[in-house]
Amino acid sequence: MVSRTSPRIVPAAFLPAALAPDQARVTYIGHSTFLIESPRQVRVATDYNDYVKPTVVPDIATMNRAHSTHYTLSPDPGIRHVLHGWRDDGKPAGHDVSYQDVHVRSIATNIRDWAGGTARHGNSIFVIEVGTLCIAHLGHLHHTLTPQQVSEIGRVDVVLVPVDGSYTLDLDGMVEVLQALKAPLMIPMHYFSRYTLDRFLERVKADYEIELAETPTVVLSKTTLPAKPKFLVLPGR
Template identity: 85%
Template sequence: MPAAFRPAALAPDQVRLTYVGHSTFLIESPRLVRVATDYNDYVKPPVVPDIATMNRAHSTHYTLAPEPGIKHVLHGWRDDGKPAAHDVTHGDVHVRSVATNIRDWTGGGTVRHGNAIFIVEAGTLCIAHLGHLHHTLTAQQLAEIGRVDVVLVPVDGSYTLDLDGMVEVLQALKAPLMIPMHYFSRYTLDRFLDRVRDLYAIELAETPSLVVSKATLPAQPKFLVLPGR
């Protein structure tokens, strides 16, 4: 671990979330188990994670050459077309996946089970990373996801789900805290925030990292914008 990256210890009910950029977050548990979402070759966390989740929409969401120190590499797809169904426990962290479909970028069709939503349970929190979501969620998918406290949301409105569709997903999930990602530019981020401003409170954070627990979740659903790219 680099000497410059020595975060303060977490209480047993806390989780540290750091927005690395694009769709990559570093999630750290009280026992410092580290999960990196949409781990790839371009946007990387400052430490090698214990668990890396990936989706295959574009090369900025996965790598086929992960660092050897990663203990669990979880692809959000399977080469045989069946749904990825991860259910992994490492230390005090539990990670599971819910399969979703993806656009076929070459033929314009749909690849069933081509991506996954990853749910990370750590501390007292349940965190859902929506990945490169291309469609609204079915009742079965919502049931498989279950109750979540924090949702990491792609808000570009074009490469992933359109703005109205993403709002429908968020209203179905009913998470107290939502954090935007995958927005490319301030214009794209502001376009999404303008769409949800009448529905949710919005807060702009000064740093890309926060410590959160069940006790510190907002009383009313809120968007927290972490600086990133």
């Protein structure tokens, strides 16, 4: 299941703190929260919440409202851009924000509500452009993507993908989404135990290479992306 060859992705621990113009630093904080850092030191925190958060205040915080581990109603006042993945009027969030060398936009998806129905546009896939990379955070995705949504997302280099297989999309559906997006690198998130992570990896190991990283942080660029699509498992902090 785990690649034994030399990794194409270089752990950040062996690199200097400064990033080259084509690089991005990605740190898995835990659950669905990542800290993404740009060459100009802009920080983006995904699914920013009150429980699992980075040790630094981000410049941009994205959120989704599936439950309280994906958002907060009391974000740190130092955050420049707080991007909710939903709107109270049920319309798409429609974010399109640029700050220094980072661009963040959102693509709306539906979400199951607590009554068993569907909340239209209740979740957002956030696409973060940083360095030369395009990173998609799928949020709390509950359904496969339409051709229009795939087109709106566009070409992505890295997908941050929920792999629990129950609270979000089922395993076969999530694999279908990943096949549609065709990203070279996928990083699992939103798993509640080693069992749920291993269940997903068992599902995909026949078709994808899998690498288990030793540190939660990785520095990425176009030149370090794998030649064949692979999963990189980052340990949460």
